[in-house]
Amino acid sequence: MAIPDLHAFLRTFFTLHNCPIVRDESGLLSIQLTEEMDKALMNRPFYWHYMEKIGQTGTPMQLTLITNPEKRDEKGEWIHFGSPRLHQILNHLKEREKFIHLFEKVDVNTQTPLYPWLLANVKVSYIGRQKKDMLYSVGLQLINGSMRFSMMDYLDNIPLQKTIPDYCYTISPIIRLKSGFGRIEKVIYEQIAKEQHGWAVESLRTLKEEEEMIRHFYKDEEEQERMNKELEALRERYQPVIEIKIVNGGLIYLTK
C-alpha cells in the first residue's frame, strides 16, 4: 500500500511544521526548512553543533522534492515510496506523533458536557516463519465503557481542537485511563484468539523438524556448544511471537 497522494501528504507535513512552501507545482515541491526540520531531516549534526559552538544562528536549507518520476531530471530530489527521505519523514511522524489530548469542536451557547474517550491504535504483528501486521483502532468511552472499532474513521468526521470550546465542560472519567487501557488490551486478545493460527503451527513444525536435523548432525560431544548456538538461532527464527505495539493514542472529549 502506498500513500495515495504523496505530493499533498508532503505539503501538509511541511506546512504543519511551519515550513514555508517556496514552490508548489505539479510534481515539484520546494520547501524552506525551519531549523527544527533541518536538524530532523538533513543529516548534518556537525554543522548545527558548530554553529551553536561559535554562537551563531545557522541557516536552514531549502529542499526541493520531485514527486512525479517524469520530472526526475529537474534539479531536486526524487522522492518516492522507497526513498530514504520519505522514510525519514514517516519515521519522524511515527516517533513523534504518539499522544493526543483533544476536544470536539462545538458551537454552543448552553452548558454542554463532553465525554472522555480513550483512543488506542494498535499494531499486532504475527511473527513466525513469516510476518504479518494488523492494525486496530479502538475507542473506549470512559464513562459507560462502550467500545468502538475503526475509531480513526469515526473521528474523521468530527472536528477536533486542542482547547476546550466555550460553554463546554468535561465529565471526569469513571473508568481510569489505566484500567480502560486494560479493557482495550483484553479486546485485542480476543481478536487475536479469533484469528487462525496455522502460521504458528507451521512455524513450530518447521522448528521441530530442523531441531531434529541439527541434533542428528552434531553427534560429537565437543561440538555441543556450536549445536546449542545453532538451536538458539533456530528458535530465534521460528519461535512464533505475537507482538502488540501501540502506534499512538490519546484522550479525546466528545459530545457523546
Place this chain on the structure above:
Amino acid sequence: MDTIHVQKDEDFIEQLISAIDKNGYLSTWELFKMAYEAEKVTMTPNFSGLKALDFLPHIHFLDHQIRAAEQVIEQMNGRAILADEVGLGKTIEAGLILKEYMIRGLVQKVLILVPASLVNQWVRELNEKFYIPAVSQQKNYNWDYPVIVTSIDTAKRMPHREKILEKEYDFLLIDEAHKIKNHKTKNFEFVRSIRKKYCLLLTATPVQNQLVEIFNLISILKPGLLGNYQTFLEKFGMDRKKMKEDDYLKQLIQKVMIRNTRDETDLKPSKRHIHAIWVDFSEKEREIYQDIESLAKIFPTFVKLTLLREICSSREACYLSLKKLADEQGNSSPVLPIMEKLEQLPHHSKAEKAVELIKSIGEEKVIIFTEYRASQLYLQWFLKQHGITSVPFRGGFKRGKKDWMRQLFEHHAQVLIATEAGGEGINLQFCNHLINYDLPWNPMRLEQRIGRIHRYGQENDVHIYNFAIRHTIEEHILQLLYEKINLFEKVIGNLDAILAELNIQNVEKEIETIYAESESFGEAKIKLDNLSSVIQHTWEQYGKEEKYGHS
C-alpha cells in the same frame, strides 16, 4: 496459542498519562493522523508476497529474480544458496531479499562478506539501487554499523574476528561462496562460527570438483539436511555426478538451493559479436619474428615462446625481455642484433590497426586488454598521439584507484587499457566494445575479460575484437584453441569446473608443453587441436548435467 509468546506494549499508557498531566508534547490532530497513515502504509498486511517491490519502483526485476526472492523467503525461510549462472543477477536477488526482510522489520544487523575487489561495488549497489545504507568496513574498528560490507580476509583477522563473533547477525551474506567450500580451511571455520538468523550464499559454481563441497556449503546453512559428514560420505561418496543421478539427494538440495540457468529464464541476453581482426606484420617485423624463432636452439622453449608472444604485442614488451637476456649474457649475446633491429622499427602494426578500429567505432567506449604492461604504456602513448583519450587499469591498483579509473573511463576517457581482468573486479557494463589486443593462453582469463562487459545489466550488443597476427603463434591460439572450442560465442559458464574435471590445472603450461615437446609447428598444431577437442567434448557433456537445483 499457549506456545506463542506474546509481547505487550508496557509503556504506552504510562507515557500517555504523563504527557497529559505534565504538559508533555502532544500532537495536533492532523499530525497524529499522518502518523497513523505512516504506520498503515509501512506495515506488511500479508505473510506472503514481496512488499519490497513497492519500495523499489525504479528497478526492473526479471521474473526469475522475483521468483527466487519469494522462494527464499517463503519456502526456504531465509537460508539459501543462490546459484544462478553468472550474469543472471544473483546480486539483485540478494538485494531484494535483504530489502524485504528489512522492510518487514525482521532484519536489522547485517554482515556481507565479499571478495575484497567487490566491496565498493556492493556498497554502491545496495545504497544506490536498494536504498540500503551499507558501509564498507576496512581498517577502522567500528563494527557497530547496521549494514556492513567487508572481505573475509579482513573480517577473519584480529581484532575484527572477535568483534564479529561476539555479535548476533540477523542476516549474513557471502558472495563467491565457493571459495569457502573446503571445510578444512580457516575461512570455512570462521564463517561457520558467525551467529546468524538468515543466511545467503552466492555462487555460480556450487559444486566444482567434489560432491562434498555442497555438503560443506549446506552445513553453513542447514546443518543436518544432508545428514552428518560420515553418513553423507557413505551414502553418496565424492562423485560429483551423483548430484544429477540421485533423485533423493537432488530433492534435498533443492530445498536450499536456487539455480536459474539462462535457458530457463526470460532474459534475452544481449548478443555477442565476435570479430577476428587479422594483422599482417611489416617486412621488418616479420624478419625479427623469424630471428627469434631461429633462436630456438640456444634458449629453452618457454623463453622463445614468450619472446614470440611479446613481439606480436609490442616492440617494447619484447625489447624488455631481450634486454634482460642480454644483460645476463654480455656482449656476445645473440639477442643483441635483434635488439638493434627492434630499435629501428617505427611503430607496431597492431597498434596502428587498433587506432584505425577505435576511430571506426566512433565515440563509443572501448576496452583494450593486453598481456603486457610495456604494451599498455606504449598503447597509451600511441593513442594519445592520435588524439584518443585513455586510462590505464591494472589488477594491482588499490581499490580506490580502481574505482577512480573506472569513473574516469565512464565519464571522461574513451578507452580503458587493462592488463588484467582483475578476477571478480569491476563491472563495466556501460561499455560494449572489447579489444583482445593479445590473447591470454588461459581461457579462464579470457572469460573474465569478456565477463567485465557482457553480464547482467549490459543493454547493448557486445562486440569483441580478437587481434591476431597472421602466420604467427597467435594464429594457432586463436584458430585452434579459442575458435575451436567456441569460447567467444558461449556465454560465460563453467569452464573452471570443466578444466578441473579434465585435470588441467594450467592451460598455459599445457600449451607450453605442447610446443616444447613438438618437433615442428605442424606437430604442435595437431596436439593443440586435440586439446581443444577434449575440452569441447567435456563442455558439451557438462552442459547436459547442469539441470539440478531449484529453478
